Amino acid sequence: MDRNVNTPINTSTGWLKSIAWAEILGNYGAQLVFLTLIAACALSTPKFFSLGTLEITLLDVFPVMLVALGMTLVISSGGIDISVGAIMAISGAVTVALYTSGVGWVLSMGCGIGAAALCGLFNGVLISIFRIQPIIVTLVVMIAGRGLARRIQVDPTTSLKSTPFDTLGLYRIAGKVPVQIVIMLAVIAVMLFVVKKTVFAKNTEAIGDNPRAARLVGVNTLTTTVGVYVVCGVLCAIAGIMTIARIAQLNAVTLGGFIELDAIAAVAIGGTPFSGGRARILGTITGAIIVILVGVIVGLNKMPDDYAKVFKALIIVIAMWAQRRK
Amino acid sequence: MDTKTEVTTNNPGTASLMQSEGPLVALLALCVVGTVFFPTFLTPLNLANILRQVSLTGIVSIGMAFVILSGGIDLSVGSIAALAAVLAANLSGEYPFLAVLIPILAGIGMGALNGLLITRMKIPPFIATLAMMLGATGLAFLLSDGESAPSDTSGWFSQVTNSDILGVPCIGVIFVLALGVAIIVAKHTPFGRSVYAIGGNEEAARMMGLHVNRDKMLAYMLSGGCAATAGVLYAARYTAVSPGDFAGWELTAIAAVVISGTSLTGGIGKMAHVLYGVLILGTIPNLINKQGTLDSHDANVITGIVLLAVILLQSRIANQEEHSLGDMA
Numbered sequence: 120m121d122r123n124v125n126t127p128i129n130t131s132t133g134w135l136k137s138i139a140w141a142e143i144l145g146n147y148g149a150q151l152v153f154l155t156l157i158a159a160c161a162l163s164t165p166k167f168f169s170l171g172t173l174e175i176t177l178l179d180v181f182p183v184m185l186v187a188l189g190m191t192l193v194i195s196s197g198g199i200d201i202s203v204g205a206i207m208a209i210s211g212a213v214t215v216a217l218y219t220s221g222v223g224w225v226l227s228m229g230c231g232i233g234a235a236a237l238c239g240l241f242n243g244v245l246i247s248i249f250r251i252q253p254i255i256v257t258l259v260v261m262i263a264g265r266g267l268a269r270r271i272q273v274d275p276t277t278s279l280k281s282t283p284f285d286t287l288g289l290y291r292i293a294g295k296v297p298v299q300i301v302i303m304l305a306v307i308a309v310m311l312f313v314v315k316k317t318v319f320a321k322n323t324e325a326i327g328d329n330p331r332a333a334r335l336v337g338v339n340t341l342t343t344t345v346g347v348y349v350v351c352g353v354l355c356a357i358a359g360i361m362t363i364a365r366i367a368q369l370n371a372v373t374l375g376g377f378i379e380l381d382a383i384a385a386v387a388i389g390g391t392p393f394s395g396g397r398a399r400i401l402g403t404i405t406g407a408i409i410v411i412l413v414g415v416i417v418g419l420n421k422m423p424d425d426y427a428k429v430f431k432a433l434i435i436v437i438a439m440w441a442q443r444r445k
Numbered sequence: 446m447d448t449k450t451e452v453t454t455n456n457p458g459t460a461s462l463m464q465s466e467g468p469l470v471a472l473l474a475l476c477v478v479g480t481v482f483f484p485t486f487l488t489p490l491n492l493a494n495i496l497r498q499v500s501l502t503g504i505v506s507i508g509m510a511f512v513i514l515s516g517g518i519d520l521s522v523g524s525i526a527a528l529a530a531v532l533a534a535n536l537s538g539e540y541p542f543l544a545v546l547i548p549i550l551a552g553i554g555m556g557a558l559n560g561l562l563i564t565r566m567k568i569p570p571f572i573a574t575l576a577m578m579l580g581a582t583g584l585a586f587l588l589s590d591g592e593s594a595p596s597d598t599s600g601w602f603s604q605v606t607n608s609d610i611l612g613v614p615c616i617g618v619i620f621v622l623a624l625g626v627a628i629i630v631a632k633h634t635p636f637g638r639s640v641y642a643i644g645g646n647e648e649a650a651r652m653m654g655l656h657v658n659r660d661k662m663l664a665y666m667l668s669g670g671c672a673a674t675a676g677v678l679y680a681a682r683y684t685a686v687s688p689g690d691f692a693g694w695e696l697t698a699i700a701a702v703v704i705s706g707t708s709l710t711g712g713i714g715k716m717a718h719v720l721y722g723v724l725i726l727g728t729i730p731n732l733i734n735k736q737g738t739l740d741s742h743d744a745n746v747i748t749g750i751v752l753l754a755v756i757l758l759q760s761r762i763a764n765q766e767e768h769s770l771g772d773m774a
Contacts, residue, residue: 199571245753251760252709254518254571258696259756263749266742372742383575393569423591428583435576439568 148390148441152434153405156412164419174297176408176415178365181299182207182358184407186378187385188310189351191403192320194386196347197327197395198246198253202238203382205264206352207359207375210235212271214360215369219273224283232356238264239352243345261379268371279367288364299361306354307404314398323347327395384431385410388438409434468705468721471755475728483735489612491731496617499727501526501675502697503620503720507627508556508671509698510719511664514631516644516711517570519665521559522672523694524581525552529676531589534596534686541600545677552673553666555581560662574665578695585688593687596680606681616678623671624720631716640664644711700748701726704755725751 160167186203193200214231218224238260245256279285290298314320322343325333334340355375363369387393388409389402410431417427479486505522512519529548536544555577562573588594598607608615631637639660642650651657672694680686705722707714729751733744 249757249760251756254699255703255709255756258700258703259749259753262696262700262752263746266745266749269742270746380575380579383572384579387572387575393571423587425583425586425591428579428586432576432578432580432583435572435579436562436566436568439572439576440566443567 148438150405151441152388152438153409156409156416156434160412160416160419164416166419167416172415172419174300176411177300177303178297179415180407180411181303182362182375182378183381183385183411184303184404185306185354185358186351186375187382187389187403187407188306188400189354190379190382190386191389191391191398191400192310192314192323192347193253193351194383194391194393195320195327195395195398196323196344197330198344198347199383199393200242200257200348200351201254201379201383202242202257202260202264203351203355204375204378205261205268206235206238206355207362207378208268208371209238209264209271210356211359211363211369211374212268212371215277215279215363216271216273218282218284219277228360231360232353235352235356235359236349237352239349240345242352243348246348247341247344265372268374272369272371275370275372277369279363279369282367284360284364285367288361288367299365302357302361306357307400310400314400319343319346320398324396324398327397329396381410382407384435387435390438390442406438467755467758468718468725471704471751472721472725472728475725475732475751479728479732479735483732486732486735493609493612493614493617495724495727495731496620497614498731499723500614500616500620501679502694502701502726503723504623504675504678505672505694506698506701506719506723507623507716508668509695510627510702510705510707510714510716511631511640512570512668513699513702513707513709514644514711514714515640515661515664516647517563517661517664518574518699518709519556519559519668520571520574520695521555521577521581522668522698523691524578524585524688525555525669525672526676526679526694527688527691528552528555528581528585528588529673530596530680530686530691531585531594531688533677533680534594535588537597537600537603537680541597541602544600544680545602548677548680549670549673552669552671552676554669555673556666556669557662559669560665563665564658564661582688589686589688593685596684596686598681598684600681603681606678616682619678621720623674624716627719628716636660636663641712644708644713646712697726700752704752706759725755 166172186207190200190203210231213234214227217227217230222230242253242256242260245251246253287298292298292301322333322338323346325336325338326340326343330340358378359375362374385406386403387406389399389404389406391397391399391402413430413434414424414427417424417430476487485491505526509519509522529552532548532551533544536547559570559574559577562568562576563570566573568576597603606616606619610618631640639650639655639657642653642655643657643660647657675694676691679690701722702714702719703709703722704725705714705718705720707718726748729748730741730744733739733741733747739747
């Protein structure tokens, strides 16, 4: 009894310490970077702790957060989706095209989301039935999708001032909280539930871990993979439609441009392994906030935006280094 | 398209031909379409134009092919080209020689950094080069103050780059020569064989005693060097260089390598076929341009469809082989 308790403590205090450090860095690397970042901001930016900054940050986080949550699911299935920006553009273009041709705004939005789900279906089917690598399939959708979105949109830039979309984009629940923040919290809650509690997420992670083993134990890889990409597509659609609602404008060429980079960066910082098999929703949430915060801080300090890119690059490398597995 | 794939699956002879020469068949098909519908397509002037258009991304694709053959991916090539071009433009007035040398060395250095992140810090290639992409783009924009940098194109290097040899643009000659060297390197040097081995099975390559980390580093350095060379040539061709000009180059290069039949899992692919991939991607916008009523967005849609068709054709055949080997994979 005595020996059992004493042996580990006596022989290896330093060893235990190093393990604890590795564990903390491994599990909370993103969070640590996040805290350091906040501390650095608070010190260097006097106006940082104001409600205005918080609200702007959360509104900016909104599209990246939704896309990154979808991306987390995709990456945990061992895939990647670089077509997210193009899907945002397609759903936005479909919504606006239908609305301007006289369809009601709710139905237009429904069709926009449906179009994005179809894109996800296309991705999922090509990946699971034809066994084409996810990056190639989504590259095709990325290249062709934006062209298609531009073709669906009638005018190069459509203004949505004083339409229901404008009202929706600026709507505040109880006159205070922007609707985007509520949607974002709802999506986060749903994704947390899905990943922690549903068989769908377990199947997804099983496919990410070992697709062949998952198939052999009876996971329906087709429906699961398709489901993952459809969920990602739908989240992109919500992000896209809410973005055009907020700025009351649609530009299919620029909507969601390069958002795949921010989303993938958020997932990487959040600690979801790119080999698949594990979805870390809380990590992704932190990652998405970090990615946007960097831009906000650079802006508040009146530095050129391009510094934000350099800082993001450094944060990605540091986060990946902190979370590496030996 | 279904009937077409059915035919190829029923006939093993056609199937193996499509697999080995699929990219060439697709390119020839595009050329036939061009020749039949547009009288100005098959003229020396237009062909020289296509070559001029594809040469820079072609040089980038060569480096990308080595990286993809080694089982990796390099998203930073467009940014490295942008940074190299801005560096070259800034140096071109006073130090025309350094304007060529320094950016290329910088590109190789950034490639080496990619390699270090991937081999030493064990960061997945996709993320490591994504970070490099963000970092290099940021630096390129900061160096050019967010505007286009003026480039002095009166020096000898620009003169040579912009000249033609017997009607063939010099820049195209550089691309073809580089591809020739790359084919020899891939086929006949220990480095080239090692890249294929690493892409095929990294663990096995390591057990065979190959210098896996060194050769992966070299592949990324080569890719960075190729990208930077393309950037320098761009600065030598145009009097104003903006980092935004290089957006999407990494996707073009990846698409060219994928169309050429190179597997993204690494180890499979022919360097010579990269030429077909590059030319296919250059011919589509040229045809759209000649057609007149369609714009660059339609060109992207058609590029996507062609990309998908070539990949589907190759994947069906790959799956079939998988089955014939028994359910091994």
